[in-house]
Amino acid sequence: xxxxxxxxxxxLRSVENALNRLGAEWTLTADESIIRNADRVLLPGVGHAGExxxxxxxxxxxxxxxxxxxxxxxxxxxMQVMCRHTAxxxxxxxxxxxxxxxxxxxxxxxxxxxxxxxxxxxxxxxLFKGIEPSSYVYYxxxxxxxxxxxxxxxxxxGVTQEMFSAALKYENFYGTQFHPEKSGDIGExxxxxxxxx
Amino acid sequence: xLAKRIIPCLDVKDGRTVKGINFxxxxxxxxxxxxxxxxxxxxxxxxxYLDITASKERRSTFTKLVERVADRVNIPFTVGGGIASLEDxxxxxxxxxxxxxxxxxxxxxxxxxxxxxxxxxxQFVVVAIDARTIADGSWRITTHGGSKLTDIELFGWAKRVxxxxxxxxxFTSMDHDxxxxxxxxxxxxxxxxxxxxxxxxxxxxxxxxxxxxVLIDGRADxxxxxxxxxxxxxxxxxxxxQLAAKNIPVRL
Numbered sequence: 001x002x003x004x005x006x007x008x009x010x011x012l013r014s015v016e017n018a019l020n021r022l023g024a025e026w027t028l029t030a031d032e033s034i035i036r037n038a039d040r041v042l043l044p045g046v047g048h049a050g051e052x053x054x055x056x057x058x059x060x061x062x063x064x065x066x067x068x069x070x071x072x073x074x075x076x077x078x079m080q081v082m083c084r085h086t087a088x089x090x091x092x093x094x095x096x097x098x099x100x101x102x103x104x105x106x107x108x109x110x111x112x113x114x115x116x117x118x119x120x121x122x123x124x125x126x127l128f129k130g131i132e133p134s135s136y137v138y139y140x141x142x143x144x145x146x147x148x149x150x151x152x153x154x155x156x157x158g159v160t161q162e163m164f165s166a167a168l169k170y171e172n173f174y175g176t177q178f179h180p181e182k183s184g185d186i187g188e189x190x191x192x193x194x195x196x197x
Numbered sequence: 198x199l200a201k202r203i204i205p206c207l208d209v210k211d212g213r214t215v216k217g218i219n220f221x222x223x224x225x226x227x228x229x230x231x232x233x234x235x236x237x238x239x240x241x242x243x244x245x246y247l248d249i250t251a252s253k254e255r256r257s258t259f260t261k262l263v264e265r266v267a268d269r270v271n272i273p274f275t276v277g278g279g280i281a282s283l284e285d286x287x288x289x290x291x292x293x294x295x296x297x298x299x300x301x302x303x304x305x306x307x308x309x310x311x312x313x314x315x316x317x318x319x320q321f322v323v324v325a326i327d328a329r330t331i332a333d334g335s336w337r338i339t340t341h342g343g344s345k346l347t348d349i350e351l352f353g354w355a356k357r358v359x360x361x362x363x364x365x366x367x368f369t370s371m372d373h374d375x376x377x378x379x380x381x382x383x384x385x386x387x388x389x390x391x392x393x394x395x396x397x398x399x400x401x402x403x404x405x406x407x408x409x410x411v412l413i414d415g416r417a418d419x420x421x422x423x424x425x426x427x428x429x430x431x432x433x434x435x436x437x438x439q440l441a442a443k444n445i446p447v448r449l
Contacts, residue, residue, distance in 0.1 A: 013293045017268050047318065111393055113320060115364070116418070117200040117242055117448045136200055136448035138273060140320045157199060182273050182295065184237065 002026040003038035007055045015044045015075065018181035022192055032064050040195060041068055045077025049101065049143065050089015053081045062094050071197045072173045076141060079168060079175025088143050097168040097175060099148035107159040113142040114157050120166045125152040127167065127174055129193050135186045137178035144177060200448040201412045202242035202419035203433055204397065205426045207232060210250050212258045230265045236426065237272045239433040242448060244270065245298065245421060248278030255279065260292045267293025275323055286313045290321065298367060300325040301340040304347065307361055314362025324363040326355060329371040336384065343371040352391055359394050366392065367421065369400040377403030385415030397421050405431065405439045412445055
């Protein structure tokens with residue numbers, strides 16, 4: 001059973017649909033014991049990262065997440081809240097990934113949010129087993145995590161082609177800045193890998 | 198490298214696709230879900246579904262269709278047609294749409310753009326702009342499928358739409374739509390340089406070269422097309438391979 005953590009963060013339908021397409025059983029929950037007993041935990045996230053962190057703290061879910069020993073996957077804002085700090089709302093995160101989340105600094109000609117299909121490289125985890133370098137995944141975000149030792153995939157964006165963390169891993173915690181649930185067959189492959197880690 | 202997007206557009210009436218060819222292996226060409234899934238498998242980067250139903254029952258039929266698309270399709274999709282309120286947008290978001298597109302309703306009530314964007318984020322709001330040139334060569338906005346000409350100037354409107362919170366602009370030249378003679382690339386390039394949000398080119402594609410030109414010379418971020426895909430003149434995969442051969446970054 002996969003627990004999708006329910007902390008009122010926008011529409012989770014696309015994550016649920018993606019799991020359905022993989023034939024995975026899931027439950028949307030904020031219940032500590034269900035989350036602890038799940039085989040896999042998904043932390044989705046849409047919207048404002050600072051507010052997302054505040055909502056997790058209100059319900060003590062930040063502490064629950066921190067103590068999980070099963071594979072956990074944060075998606076987009078769900079990944080950002082697991083970082084040390086985010087500039088969106090100037091908030092300290094759960095601190096599992098040792099990196100900071102900052103806004104893109106657009107140069108003339110750059111568009112923020114970074115939205116659309118971009119390629120991932122430097123793939124360094126079982127999460128990307130069978131995924132070719134330069135595969136395309138779908139992004140929608142204005143804030144991005146700095147590169148760090150926890151980086152397990154990178155993407156370049158903008159006029160300067162600066163690199164940021166496309167995915168992060170620390171022990172049993174994984175995070176993707178992109179949306180695997182919207183990334184076509186590649187995204188489904190990555191989600192399937194997560195279910196088999 | 199961020200890829201240029203290729204977006205097939207499906208017109209839907211009473212829950213069925215209006216155009217479409219008899220794809221091999223597709224059991225129901227009229228089913229917008231089957232056709233969308235087929236396009237996704239062929240390499241479409243996003244899908245757009247436009248509801249052109251005139252009847253009063255349109256909303257519930259279309260919302261059910263959006264739910265089925267969300268269940269089935271693993272790429273982002275945009276829905277539009279008759280969205281006139283925050284509630285309309287909310288029900289389509291709940292049904293699983295990634296974005297909505299508004300056109301005439303945004304002209305009638307620009308506040309709608311900021312209402313939807315501030316509640317659900319700019320990434321959710323695609324404002325479609327139909328325009329045509331008038332006698333002095335300048336561009337004016339049209340509404341209701343191009344049938345009503347307004348005195349609103351294109352570039353000023355596009356900038357205002359961006360400031361109100363639109364995440365993308367879908368621009369169609371009514372001078373070119375349906376002509377299959379290519380896009381007005383200079384106008385697209387001028388729009389791209391005056392805006393900080395992506396511009397999707399629509400209406401006028403007759404060939405691969407037309408699409409390549411609007412992505413390069415017109416600096417469009419994406420190209421939306423209907424008939425060249427529906428009538429099977431070129432598959433999405435073949436189009437993207439030809440664009441890649443011209444050094445246009447596309448997702449293959």
